[in-house]
Amino acid sequence: MDWLFHLTELLRGTPLVEFSLRVSDWPFALWLQSHFYAIPVFQTLHILAISVLFASTLMLSLRVLGISGQDQSMAVALTRHRRWIWSALVALVASGIVLLISEPVRNMINAIFWIKIGMLLVAIVFSLAFQRSIARRTATWDVSIDEHAALRAGAVAIVVLWCAVMAGGRWIAYAPV
Amino acid sequence: MISNALWQTIENSSFSSAIASSEWMFPTIETLHVVAIVTVIGAIAMMDMRLLGLSSNRTVRAVAHDTLPVTWIAFGLAVVTGLLLFVSKATSYMVNPYFLWKFGLMALAGLNMAVFHRHVSKGMDDWGTPGHAIPINAKLAGALSLALWAVIPFCGRVIGFTLGVYYTA
Numbered sequence: 001m002d003w004l005f006h007l008t009e010l011l012r013g014t015p016l017v018e019f020s021l022r023v024s025d026w027p028f029a030l031w032l033q034s035h036f037y038a039i040p041v042f043q044t045l046h047i048l049a050i051s052v053l054f055a056s057t058l059m060l061s062l063r064v065l066g067i068s069g070q071d072q073s074m075a076v077a078l079t080r081h082r083r084w085i086w087s088a089l090v091a092l093v094a095s096g097i098v099l100l101i102s103e104p105v106r107n108m109i110n111a112i113f114w115i116k117i118g119m120l121l122v123a124i125v126f127s128l129a130f131q132r133s134i135a136r137r138t139a140t141w142d143v144s145i146d147e148h149a150a151l152r153a154g155a156v157a158i159v160v161l162w163c164a165v166m167a168g169g170r171w172i173a174y175a176p177v
Numbered sequence: 178m179i180s181n182a183l184w185q186t187i188e189n190s191s192f193s194s195a196i197a198s199s200e201w202m203f204p205t206i207e208t209l210h211v212v213a214i215v216t217v218i219g220a221i222a223m224m225d226m227r228l229l230g231l232s233s234n235r236t237v238r239a240v241a242h243d244t245l246p247v248t249w250i251a252f253g254l255a256v257v258t259g260l261l262l263f264v265s266k267a268t269s270y271m272v273n274p275y276f277l278w279k280f281g282l283m284a285l286a287g288l289n290m291a292v293f294h295r296h297v298s299k300g301m302d303d304w305g306t307p308g309h310a311i312p313i314n315a316k317l318a319g320a321l322s323l324a325l326w327a328v329i330p331f332c333g334r335v336i337g338f339t340l341g342v343y344y345t346a
Contacts, residue, residue, distance in 0.1 A: 040334040047215060047330045048222075055219020059243060068243045072235060080232060163212050170208045 004176050007111035016108045023104035032102040039102050046095040046169075053088035054162050056081040057127070061155035064134065064148070074141035078134050085127065112175040116168030123161040130154045184267035196265035203265060210258040214333070216251035218326050220244040225326075228319030230311050237298075237305030237315075270336070272343045279332035286325040293318045 011017075023029055032038045060081040063069035069077050100107050107113045133151060134141075141148075187193060196202045226232060227240045263270055270276045297314045304312055 036338075037335075040331060040338060043334045044327065044331040047211075047334070048218065048327060051215045051219035052222060053219075054215050055223055055247070058216065058219070058247065059223070062243075062247075068246070069239075071239045071242075076234075080235070084232075166212050166215060167208045170211050171204060174204045 001176055004111045007114075008109065008175070011109045011111065011114070017105075020104035020108040023101060023108075026101065029101050029104065032098070039099070042095050042098045042102065046092065046099060049088050049092035049095055050162075050166060050169075053085055053092060054166070056084040056088065057162055058159055060085075060131075060134075061159050064151055064155040073138070074134065075138035078131065078138060082131055085131075089124070107172065110172055110175045112168060112171050116165060116172065119161065119165045119168055123158070123165050126154075126158055126161060130158050181268065181271070184271045187264050188267040190264070193264040193267070196261060203262065206258050206261045210255060210262060213251045213255035213258060214330060217248055217255055218330065220248040220251065221322060221326055224248075225319040225323045228311060228315050229323075230316070233311075234307050236307065237301050266340065269340050269343075273336055273339060274343065275332045275335040275339060279329055279336070282325050282329050282332065286322060286329065289318055289321050289325065293322075 024033075032042075059069060060077060063072075063074065063077040063081075072080070130151070133154070137148070137151070188197075196206070221244070224240055224244045227235070227237055293315070297312075297318050300312075303309065304315070
């Protein structure tokens with residue numbers, strides 16, 4: 001765990017310190033800090049957003065793996081879940097920004113926060129690539145079911161990735177500082 | 178609460194103390210609890226939104242068939258991890274009003290689900306096909322479920338901010 005301390009130490013030497021301190025003085029940050037229910041409300045919205053995103057991702061992956069959703073064609077499943085995934089991402093990022101403003105120093109000077117953001121970006125890019133490769137194959141998908149080894153691996157990987165992002169979120173509060 | 182001694186005994190067991198005193202156990206179990214509850218809420222919301230007539234180009238039966246196994250498996254994980262979290266701080270949880278609210282609301286959500294499957298879902302193969310009007314009772318069940326499952330994680334979050342605020346008299 002030493003490297004986490006080092007990473008946080010590194011963050012302490014960046015302009016992020018001054019920036020995060022400035023954000024803590026924003027009127028909105030002060031408002032969030034001084035209203036007891038404000039932070040849990042936005043945390044709940046954040047949880048609800050990841051719930052929609054994660055469940056849709058999971059269902060799409062289960063369809064790719066042939067475990068569930070077999071009554072609908074791959075093309076229909078993709079259009080159905082894709083919409084919810086990306087709309088939920090907007091709500092996820094919006095509520096996340098509010099949470100960032102609510103505790104700027106605790107987040108920005110925190111190695112685990114930046115690891116989480118890194119994993120989030122990987123998960124977003126991976127989701128895009130995953131959905132694109134499904135889209136390219138929808139026409140022949142249900143005809144040649146066994147030729148999608150890479151996509152099946154991707155279906156598992158994307159679920160694991162989002163779990164890692166959630167784990168990162170939970171561990172921000174337990175970061176060694 | 179009625180039997181504070183019981184919660185005290187549970188909390189003081191070596192098993193509970195191991196979780197409470199470990200640096201990584203509580204956060205790790207909590208992480209699994211979050212992943213489980215996120216899956217439960219997302220899967221239930223999918224069914225609720227279908228009942229409300231959103232994304233209704235699929236039969237209600239098909240949506241239920243897909244979401245129920247995911248819901249129950251994830252709920253099982255949430256219960257196991259939740260119990261482990263509970264025993265480590267049993268006395269603090271049992272005096273916390275948000276904890277008690279959370280369980281009251283979960284019981285309501287379970288009741289709503291039972292009533293839906295026993296009564297409201299009757300004739301689902303007719304009204305639950307794309308293009309058919311959804312009966313008001315089914316819509317209400319969906320709306321109630323969505324509302325309950327939005328407030329339940331809120332109570333869960335507030336517990337984390339209020340542990341140690343409440344004490345037994």
